[in-house]
Amino acid sequence: MSLVEVSNISKSYGALAVLKDVSFAVERGEVVVLIGRSGSGKSTALRCLNGLEEIQAGTIKVGDYKVSDQGTDLRRLRQDVGIVFQHYNLFPHLSVERNITLALTVVKRMPLVEAKQVAARVLEQVGLSDKVNAYPEQLSGGQQQRVAIARSLAMSPKVMLFDEVTSALDPELKEEVLKVVENLAEQGMTMILVTHEMSFARQVADKVIFMHAGRVHESGPPEQLFGSPQTPELQQFVSTRVS
């Protein structure tokens, strides 16, 4: 059984349909990259997976949870599905350490001492052990994003979602974040990424999904999608994005 199963989901804002009959599956340990133009629905699809957006039709299963159910226990679901945002969404009033330990102590009811150990471990993983007492505003964008990854990682999620995590960063800061994501992939973390970094997508993805006008237009292994795109839409997309 796949870890994530998205079956025929649809979503619209009023008359505007943003997702039309979208289906895909993600296996345990797999890295799936969603690509497509702005407004193609890829970020929305991602945000549906942890219940940040509601869907109007179809089902999403993550492990044991059905996201589409009215009575979905979002609190449980979100402990299994981590997300990292484009703008980091760190809590500016809390130190780096507290950003990470907050949900561990409040949601997972972990004793603070133990939570601090977890924070130390994940901060080491993203190479920011020395910033444990810093505040978000004292960090560069790349460092903030690495803290956000560590914060999500600390919850030991079964799958991690990355929503354009390098889009807000200067080119020279993207690399350090991509490196962290790459390491996670190597360690076997199940991940779904929305990204505009095509060379990175090609390198890290097990499967690429090209979304167009709210639908899954084409999907397959990266070599196939980038090497021999079947549809004119993807051909055009690839020719303008990949050098």
Next chain:
Amino acid sequence: MIREFTILEIRLLLEATTWTVLLSLIAFAGGGLVGAIVTLMRISRQAVIRRIAQVYILLFQGTPLLMQLFLVYFGLALYGYSVHPMVAAAIALTCYSSAFFAEIWRGTIETIPRPQWEGSASLGLTRSEQLRYVIIPQSIRLALPPTVGFAVQIIKNTSVTSLIGFTELTRSGQLINNVTFEPFLVFGCVAAIYFALCFPLSALSRYLERKLHVPR
């Protein structure tokens, strides 16, 4: 019988000032407490509860404090509940200031950007946990200067309670003026005392605004 305005009269004014201060403190604390509840109701996810809070705020912001005071003092008396002017004043000022606090605080909570809600929701925090650990701590910073600023309004507004016979600073001034016929002197002193109470708070509010980098 005309009395002179002496140190004794100044002492009387200062004694009455303690009532003004006490009433202000009660209004600030009571208004803060009720205001906090109304704030939470105002941002509730239940439309009915939001609506109730909205009507409450509209009513108390849209009518003169003096009318609220008369309603509590004379209105309740009509139904056989004769309340002490101090109690009536405390009730009316609490209602009045809670409506303003609720509006100030709702505004500051709403300025916290949506990503803060999404970020905390994504970590599995419930709505009340989000408010407690993420949203309210950030909005307190924003709320502090206008909250302290509103305390000044409360102090000045306690003067209307003189009209139901509560002997605070203003009424004490009137009584002394009645026997000394020195309006400039007496009310000058009364005004100076109000200023002495309010100015430090205004200054504190401005200081907090600068220190916390909060644009008004």
